[in-house]
Amino acid sequence: MSDIQEKVDQLRDELNHHLYRYHTLDDPIISDVEYDKLFHELRQIEENHPELITPDSPTQRVGSEPLDSFEKVTHLLPMTSLGNAFDDADAQNWLDRVIRRLPDWYDVNDIEFVVEPKIDGLAVAMVYENGTLVQAATRGNGRIGENVTANIRTINVVPLRIPAEKEKLSPPERIEIRGEVYMPLNAFNAFNQQQLQKGERVYANPRNSAAGSLRQLDSKITAQRPLSFFAYAIGYVEGAEVRTHGDALDYMQALGHPINSDILRTKDFDEVLSFIHQWMEKRDQLDYDADGAVIKINDLTLQKYLGVVGNTPRWAIAYKFPAQEATTKLLNIEVNVGRTGQVTPYAVLEPVNIGGVTVRQATLHNFEDLAKKDIRKNDTVIIKRAGDVIPQVVKPILDLRPDDSSPYAPPKQCPCEHQTPLVQFGEEVAWFCTNALCPAQLIRQIEYFVSRPAMNIDGFGSKIGEQVAKASLVQDIADIYFLTREQLLALEGFAEKKADKILEAIEASKQQPFDRVITGLGIRYVGSVVSLFLVQAFSDIFALQKATQAELESIDGIGPRIAESIVEWFSQATNQAVILKLQKAGVTLTQSTQPTENQSQVLAGLTFVVTGTLPTLSRSEAKALIKQHGGKVTGSVSKKTNYLLAGEKAGSKLTKAQSLNISVIDEEILNTLITKDS
Numbered sequence: 023m024s025d026i027q028e029k030v031d032q033l034r035d036e037l038n039h040h041l042y043r044y045h046t047l048d049d050p051i052i053s054d055v056e057y058d059k060l061f062h063e064l065r066q067i068e069e070n071h072p073e074l075i076t077p078d079s080p081t082q083r084v085g086s087e088p089l090d091s092f093e094k095v096t097h098l099l100p101m102t103s104l105g106n107a108f109d110d111a112d113a114q115n116w117l118d119r120v121i122r123r124l125p126d127w128y129d130v131n132d133i134e135f136v137v138e139p140k141i142d143g144l145a146v147a148m149v150y151e152n153g154t155l156v157q158a159a160t161r162g163n164g165r166i167g168e169n170v171t172a173n174i175r176t177i178n179v180v181p182l183r184i185p186a187e188k189e190k191l192s193p194p195e196r197i198e199i200r201g202e203v204y205m206p207l208n209a210f211n212a213f214n215q216q217q218l219q220k221g222e223r224v225y226a227n228p229r230n231s232a233a234g235s236l237r238q239l240d241s242k243i244t245a246q247r248p249l250s251f252f253a254y255a256i257g258y259v260e261g262a263e264v265r266t267h268g269d270a271l272d273y274m275q276a277l278g279h280p281i282n283s284d285i286l287r288t289k290d291f292d293e294v295l296s297f298i299h300q301w302m303e304k305r306d307q308l309d310y311d312a313d314g315a316v317i318k319i320n321d322l323t324l325q326k327y328l329g330v331v332g333n334t335p336r337w338a339i340a341y342k343f344p345a346q347e348a349t350t351k352l353l354n355i356e357v358n359v360g361r362t363g364q365v366t367p368y369a370v371l372e373p374v375n376i377g378g379v380t381v382r383q384a385t386l387h388n389f390e391d392l393a394k395k396d397i398r399k400n401d402t403v404i405i406k407r408a409g410d411v412i413p414q415v416v417k418p419i420l421d422l423r424p425d426d427s428s429p430y431a432p433p434k435q436c437p438c439e440h441q442t443p444l445v446q447f448g449e450e451v452a453w454f455c456t457n458a459l460c461p462a463q464l465i466r467q468i469e470y471f472v473s474r475p476a477m478n479i480d481g482f483g484s485k486i487g488e489q490v491a492k493a494s495l496v497q498d499i500a501d502i503y504f505l506t507r508e509q510l511l512a513l514e515g516f517a518e519k520k521a522d523k524i525l526e527a528i529e530a531s532k533q534q535p536f537d538r539v540i541t542g543l544g545i546r547y548v549g550s551v552v553s554l555f556l557v558q559a560f561s562d563i564f565a566l567q568k569a570t571q572a573e574l575e576s577i578d579g580i581g582p583r584i585a586e587s588i589v590e591w592f593s594q595a596t597n598q599a600v601i602l603k604l605q606k607a608g609v610t611l612t613q614s615t616q617p618t619e620n621q622s623q624v625l626a627g628l629t630f631v632v633t634g635t636l637p638t639l640s641r642s643e644a645k646a647l648i649k650q651h652g653g654k655v656t657g658s659v660s661k662k663t664n665y666l667l668a669g670e671k672a673g674s675k676l677t678k679a680q681s682l683n684i685s686v687i688d689e690e691i692l693n694t695l696i697t698k699d700s
């Protein structure tokens with residue numbers, strides 16, 4: 023082998039390994055910059071020696087030439103679907119049917135079950151030959167699917183070559199891995215938001231979004247979509263022995279495939295049911311849409327014996343979670359003015375219970391989408407709620423539309439008393455009110471400024487925000503610091519105690535760290551995480567104010583869109599006045615208390631896992647904070663974990679940490695750890 027070929031192989035192995043550590047284990051061991059360096063080195067060599075490019079090279083994850091159509095693929099073994107159970111009795115009936123068909127050489131007490139979440143994405147089958155991904159196909163009709171290999175290659179958690187893990191495991195000659203391609207909820211929400219801003223198609227749910235993204239003829243588009251994958255079965259394997267479904271999961275994991283971490287193996291069917299009920303309770307906390315749980319018989323010999331009826335196997339059943347859709351009446355279409363002035367429509371609904379939550383309002387995304395779906399006042403509409411996703415109006419039921427209905431006419435002006443004409447920018451579908459004095463925007467800005475991720479002013483709720491804005495006591499967020507006792511007492515519902523408490527909380531918030539102040543300013547695209555990046559790069563607000571677009575873009579994590587938004591915000595005279603007022607009030611506008619060098623070392627060498635709902639930080643903020651202080655954050659608890667940072671409603675990670683004797687800490691203890699050495 024030539025030296026150059028050897029170098030290329032080595033770089034690919036290394037890159038694959040780091041991709042696996044980063045995306046599948048959530049436990050990177052090199053920085054992004056170091057990764058990029060290796061990547062560019064490989065790309066450079068491939069550019070000079072195009073004959074060395076192979077489809078499994080990490081450089082090929084960016085997508086390849088668009089196709090005219092997808093090639094058809096006949097599955098060697100059909101991809102079946104699953105029978106459904108809707109309650110415990112259905113599940114018990116399924117088990118009874120299994121028991122009735124049990125061969126006499128099998129003891130009922132030996133039946134073991136595996137329970138997995140049923141992820142709502144789309145099924146794919148991926149074939150690896152001698153460790154290289156050679157084909158990936160969608161389920162299609164179960165027998166014939168579509169060849170989406172180029173698109174699957176762009177999904178970072180899917181190994182292009184196994185073993186990605188560098189285990190001393192030689193890859194099987196041929197294996198078909200089956201699993202679900204899905205879009206994580208956070209990624210879906212962010213992606214839809216981005217689509218909205220670009221004036222492009224918004225997807226109704228993560229499933230459609232995953233399907234739409236995977237079925238792109240141009241794989242370069244798929245490469246930009248935040249898709250992920252869980253492996254849940256081996257279709258067939260040559261050159262390895264697998265006896266149980268549990269073995270199959272372990273084996274796929276050893277080959278470098280992502281396996282869901284919340285899987286139960288047990289012989290106790292009551293435990294199966296209670297595990298599923300726990301799932302139903304916590305489904306909203308997951309970062310993916312699960313529409314049920316799948317119960318499988320663990321023993322593959324028994325699976326085979328039980329076989330398939332029609333196109334559903336007898337050895338497995340999907341226990342579906344209660345529907346997350348409901349029908350209700352749309353009472354009115356109203357508009358909301360956001361803190362950046364963006365005006366968006368939403369539906370006021372006759373209250374309806376969806377999966378245990380009463381829904382009174384639902385998003386209508388934007389005026390364009392609303393017009394396309396032709397949703398009208400007094401329509402009967404289908405509402406969908408899924409996980410963390412804001413409830414949305416799916417569509418009207420046309421048969422139930424009243425005769426006298428007429429299409430919705432979008433507003434031309436801001437709904438506030440100034441009635442400023444709304445405008446659009448560039449290609450964006452969004453409409454804006456650009457009046458700097460718009461009270462509707464101000465109320466939202468105040469709400470955001472005092473909220474938990476920002477200045478966290480205790481007791482200062484939305485109602486007070488509205489009161490002080492309407493009474494013109496506050497004309498911009500900085501005015502909050504100049505509110506007097508007399509002014510508050512003049513407002514409805516204020517007694518002395520309440521006024522004093524609010525004033526104290528306002529005073530205390532002046533000590534909030536610099537990054538929270540930046541968050542509170544409400545600059546478009548600048549939330550708590552970006553704010554943390556900014557305070558690391560700029561020691562005070564005036565340095566940030568002077569920063570150019572190029573300087574901002576040179577910061578890790580800040581792209582052109584964010585940079586432009588920051589420059590634009592600081593260029594406005596009204597905003598410059600806000601900064602001066604905040605300075606006068608004595609709000610923290612510098613990062614001097616904790617020099618970055620010290621800060622970044624306090625947690626060095628420690629590995630954290632974050633779970634549950636924390637009192638003030640979101641999980642991503644907590645992770646950013648830990649990383650900022652030199653700590654490492656991983657996705658799952660293992661012996662290597664030093665601390666589990668747990669909030670309310672912590673689930674299986676907490677149990678696991680306790681069983682491994684890992685220190686469980688709360689947000690307060692994290693804060694002491696961070697401030698201890700500084």
Ligand code: IVH
Nearest residue numbers: 102103104138139140141145202254316335
């Ligand atoms: S097993 C015969 N396991 O559900 C077994 N399926 O209705 C076939 N799905 O098309 C699948 N999560 O797309 C299995 N943990 C899981 C799953 C799962 C989601 C989907 C899959 C399949 C459909 C069956």
